[in-house]
Amino acid sequence: MSKKIHITELALRDGNQSLIATRMRIEDMLPICADLDKAGYWSLEVWGGATFDSCVRFLKEDPWERLRTLRKALPNSRLQMLLRGQNLLGYRHYPDDVVEAFVAKSAENGIDVFRIFDALNDVRNLETAIAATVKAGKHAQGTLCYTASPVHTVAGFVEMAKQLVDMGCHSIAIKDMAGLLTPQVTFDLVSALKKEIDLPLFLHSHYTSGMASMCQLKAVEAGIDHIDTAISAFAGGTSHPPTETMKAVLEAAGYETGLDAQVLEKIASHLREVRGKYHQFESAYNGVDTQVLLSQVPGGMMSNLANQLKEQGALDRIHEVFAEIPRVRKDLGYPPLVTPSSQIVGTQAVLNVLSGARYDTITNEVKRYLQGHYGAAPAPVDETLRKRAIGKEDVIECRPADLLSPELESLRAKIGDDAKCEEDVLTYAMFPDVGMSYLQNRNNGTLKPEALLPANASTASASVAHEFKVTVHGETYDIHVTGVSPSSDSERRFYMTVDGEPEEITLESTAAAEAEAASDSKPGRRPRATAPGHVTATMPGNVVEVLVEEGQIVAAGDPVLVIEAMKMETEIKAPVAGKIASVLVKKGDRITPTEMLVDIQS
Numbered sequence: 001m002s003k004k005i006h007i008t009e010l011a012l013r014d015g016n017q018s019l020i021a022t023r024m025r026i027e028d029m030l031p032i033c034a035d036l037d038k039a040g041y042w043s044l045e046v047w048g049g050a051t052f053d054s055c056v057r058f059l060k061e062d063p064w065e066r067l068r069t070l071r072k073a074l075p076n077s078r079l080q081m082l083l084r085g086q087n088l089l090g091y092r093h094y095p096d097d098v099v100e101a102f103v104a105k106s107a108e109n110g111i112d113v114f115r116i117f118d119a120l121n122d123v124r125n126l127e128t129a130i131a132a133t134v135k136a137g138k139h140a141q142g143t144l145c146y147t148a149s150p151v152h153t154v155a156g157f158v159e160m161a162k163q164l165v166d167m168g169c170h171s172i173a174i175k176d177m178a179g180l181l182t183p184q185v186t187f188d189l190v191s192a193l194k195k196e197i198d199l200p201l202f203l204h205s206h207y208t209s210g211m212a213s214m215c216q217l218k219a220v221e222a223g224i225d226h227i228d229t230a231i232s233a234f235a236g237g238t239s240h241p242p243t244e245t246m247k248a249v250l251e252a253a254g255y256e257t258g259l260d261a262q263v264l265e266k267i268a269s270h271l272r273e274v275r276g277k278y279h280q281f282e283s284a285y286n287g288v289d290t291q292v293l294l295s296q297v298p299g300g301m302m303s304n305l306a307n308q309l310k311e312q313g314a315l316d317r318i319h320e321v322f323a324e325i326p327r328v329r330k331d332l333g334y335p336p337l338v339t340p341s342s343q344i345v346g347t348q349a350v351l352n353v354l355s356g357a358r359y360d361t362i363t364n365e366v367k368r369y370l371q372g373h374y375g376a377a378p379a380p381v382d383e384t385l386r387k388r389a390i391g392k393e394d395v396i397e398c399r400p401a402d403l404l405s406p407e408l409e410s411l412r413a414k415i416g417d418d419a420k421c422e423e424d425v426l427t428y429a430m431f432p433d434v435g436m437s438y439l440q441n442r443n444n445g446t447l448k449p450e451a452l453l454p455a456n457a458s459t460a461s462a463s464v465a466h467e468f469k470v471t472v473h474g475e476t477y478d479i480h481v482t483g484v485s486p487s488s489d490s491e492r493r494f495y496m497t498v499d500g501e502p503e504e505i506t507l508e509s510t511a512a513a514e515a516e517a518a519s520d521s522k523p524g525r526r527p528r529a530t531a532p533g534h535v536t537a538t539m540p541g542n543v544v545e546v547l548v549e550e551g552q553i554v555a556a557g558d559p560v561l562v563i564e565a566m567k568m569e570t571e572i573k574a575p576v577a578g579k580i581a582s583v584l585v586k587k588g589d590r591i592t593p594t595e596m597l598v599d600i601q602s
Contacts, residue, residue: 004256006042006226008080008202009243011271012070013045015234018206021281022054025449026066028274033073035266040258041077042226043113046070047106048081052089056431056438060447064109064423071110078139080113081106084339086125086401087118090430091340093373095404096128098411102426103132109423115173115204117143119341122375123163124399134168141202142169146176146189147296147336149329151379154185158192171200171226176215177338178292179208179238186215190222202226206238210288213241217249231264233271237286244268280453280497295322296329296337297346305346310498317353324349331385332369333377344369347568354538361538362389364562364569372396373403418443526584526595533576533600536593541565543589548598552580560598563591578602 016024029046036044047067055063071079086093088102103114114133118125126142133140142164144157161172174181174189181189186203193201203219203226205212216227228240235242244264247257291297297305309315325337328349335341344365352358368374370386372395386395396403407429412419415428418439428435441447479498494505529536545562548554559571560580581599591597 002254002256004258005220005224005250006200007040007243007246007257007259008043008045008226008228009036009039009041010045010228010230010240011234011267012036013047013049013051013082014228015230015239017050017054018239019234019237019282019286020275020278021283022050023058023278023281024274025059026061026069028277029070030073032267032270033070035263035270037074037076038260039263039267040260043078043080044074045080045082045115045228046074047079047111048083048089048115052427052430053434056427057434058450060438060441060449062423062442063427064105067106067109067111078112079110080115081111083114083116083129085116085118085129087340088129088430091343093125093400093404094429095407096401097406097408098426098429099128099401100132101408101422102429103129104136105423105426107133107136107138111138113139113141115141115143115175117145117173117175117338118375119145119338120335120375120378121145121160123160123167125375125401126164127167127399128401130164130167130169139170140168141171141173142167143173143175145336145338146174146181147178147334148180149334149378151334152336154189154192157189158196161193161197165197165199169199171202172197173202173204175338176203176205176212177336178296179206179210179212180293180296181205181215182211183214183218187218187222190219190224194223200225202228204228205240207236207240208238208288208292209290213245213249216241216246217253220250220253220255231268231271233268233275237288238283239286277452282497291322295325297322297325297342305350309350314354320353321346321349324352328352331382332366333379333381335369335378340365341369341374343568344374347565347570351538351570359385359388361570361573364571370395373400375400415439526591526597528594529596531599533578533581533602534596535560535572535575535598535600536595537561537563537572537591537597538593539565540590540592541570543585543587543591543597544569546583546585546587548580548583550580550582554578554580554600560600561585572597574598574600576600576602 012024012029016022047063052063055061055066083089083103086099088094088099094102106114114129116126116129116133121144130140130142142161144160146157164172172193190201190203201224203216203224205215205228207213219227227246229235229243229246230240232242232244243259244261247259247261247264250257305321306315306318309318309321325345328345329335329337332345335345337345344363347363348366351361351363355361367389369377370381370389371393408425411429412425415425415436418436419425419428424439428439438447481494541563543561544564547562548560554560554574554577556574556577558574560574561572562569563572578600581601583598585591585597
């Protein structure tokens, strides 16, 4: 009897996340659930990763209700999620009580399989989530984040897998988030793992470099038990190998998959139509990009870097950033580039390039990383950089979460009556600002999901679907206007791609703008920074915290603001010593480079 290769379908989570920025709505998933449920998959990945954030931030869907709805619509399927270990679905470490409660509620609401990973492959950051999954009676899948570096070896990954077995995992997954595996390395790694561990082995490999299908076939030859694929409508590029292709390849080679070809075609047909609905979120980086073999930057982060540089007229320096990323990664001890370490390394690389001096500005996350608050670095870090970043502060050696106090009770108190159930408290825990806003708007009946272009953009306006070029400060941009929202009393939204990247512009009506200006509710344009005491930022972002007030005396180098860019926080420091004459920003303000944010009179 031929061996059966089990397949996990990724279209509803990672395929959607990789190709259309996690924007697929539940209304487009439900019509095809009956077919997904009977297609013959081992599991369906439907939750976790960026889906939770996207539901709350953009789609205005309750992520917990989405999970319950999918559980009901897929009664015969294992539902799977991606969990960032102690980071859960956010970007910081959460105390153990929050991790335990989140896993328990995820299991209660419908998750059967928890794929649990840590960005640094520090197994200490997986302990609590794995134990909570086992306690809930669910499948705990320990994950190896694959990366290539002088310190990452097949033997090292095998040793990590053994530790995960000892922690009680039911299976092991190889997570190749950037598509860096080559076919031969895949064969060697799977062969070594199969010799040393007696658990089902999974392979998850993104197609970014164009090698994932070959890697999957070599993995099967080496004895892998499960592979991850995405239905053809959401496959390729920064996503995964097509389900239908791998079914044909494996069955032609004498393996069984248990998948029904006719059902797969129905699924693909529906999702091809659905994908067109979200064309405004398609990225120019959705194709095969062999640059990843040098920079090791996952596809989703490439588009983020491009957007950040484009905002400040520095897109022509993106190759400098790609060259800087491996250097920063080496300085930080070769962390795998996966959330959140990819953002930590990438943002610091952008700052190093744009500031003109490496590490002239160091993000708060890099400082915390160098102190050990994210876990143990895979290799020794640059000690000169560490001393520059943290000074005489101690480096922690313990499991980072051991330093965190229980948080659930304080979260319940902070959210108060805005939370109607324990799941609401956990939503607030994941994303305090965005979560609070979502819950309050839900309770007030004022939730408004972001607008989608109509299926036929010309129905919105016959005059907006066209292309042209714009040159600004010597930089030429290709503009393709794709649609416009219906006019309203206060604003109108225009949708377009700029050099292939989806963009949205909101224009206020003259009456609304004049009314807002008259009420003084919106500050005017901030002046340009021209004097030594004018504090500005290196990159665009949002103000997270204002650390000074008018009349305060500061020394050169004192932090005056904290801003967030690319989901990373950075302190903005006083360029000179003196007295704070004025503060032109407040928490939540959007800022751009060259603006004066604080005026210091020396």
